[in-house]
Amino acid sequence: xxxxxxxxxxxxxxxxxxxxxxxxxxxxxxxxxxxxxxxxxxxxxxxxxxxxxxxxxxxxxxxxxxxxxxxxxxxxxxxxxxxxxxxxxxxxxxxxxxxxxxxxxxxxxxxxxxxxxxx
Numbered sequence: 001x002x003x004x005x006x007x008x009x010x011x012x013x014x015x016x017x018x019x020x021x022x023x024x025x026x027x028x029x030x031x032x033x034x035x036x037x038x039x040x041x042x043x044x045x046x047x048x049x050x051x052x053x054x055x056x057x058x059x060x061x062x063x064x065x066x067x068x069x070x071x072x073x074x075x076x077x078x079x080x081x082x083x084x085x086x087x088x089x090x091x092x093x094x095x096x097x098x099x100x101x102x103x104x105x106x107x108x109x110x111x112x113x114x115x116x117x118x119x
Contacts, residue, residue: 010111012094015118019080024096026073026109034073035107037098042106043067047099050077052092052113060088065096084115 014020028035037043048065061083068074075096094113100106 011114012111013114013116014079014084015116016084016086016089017081017118018084019078020084021076021078023068023074023076024109024111026075026096026098026107028073029107037067037070037073037075040101042100043070043098044101044103047101047103048075049097049099050079051095051097052079052083053095054090054092060092065098079113086117088115089117090115 010024012022012024026035026037027033045067046064048067050063050065051059052061052063053059061079063077063079063083065075065077068076075098077094077096092113092115094111096109096111097105098107
């Protein structure tokens with residue numbers, strides 16, 4: 001279980017033993033508004049991932065990101081029951097990393113990610 005909680009603004013929550021798809025709006029760091037992701041050379045399909053990370057930087061899972069609505073900066077990622085387990089209950093960070101056609105990271109945004117005990 002993670003021990004340190006840092007408020008990163010956005011929070012995604014799931015329950016142990018479940019599979020859930022999350023939508024995230026990528027914010028333009030210069031403008032503070034949803035980022036246009038239509039440049040497929042800069043934001044390439046297949047080169048974007050969400051890493052679920054403990055505060056000590058241990059990775060508990062990496063899942064692919066899909067571009068749901070590029071114009072409005074919306075991406076999606078799915079966390080399944082191999083990551084959302086009772087063993088992994090706690091507060092984590094999800095690192096949303098978008099890469100270019102050379103698989104070089106172009107943009108990273110972090111959010112809180114919580115795995116809760118199933119009711």
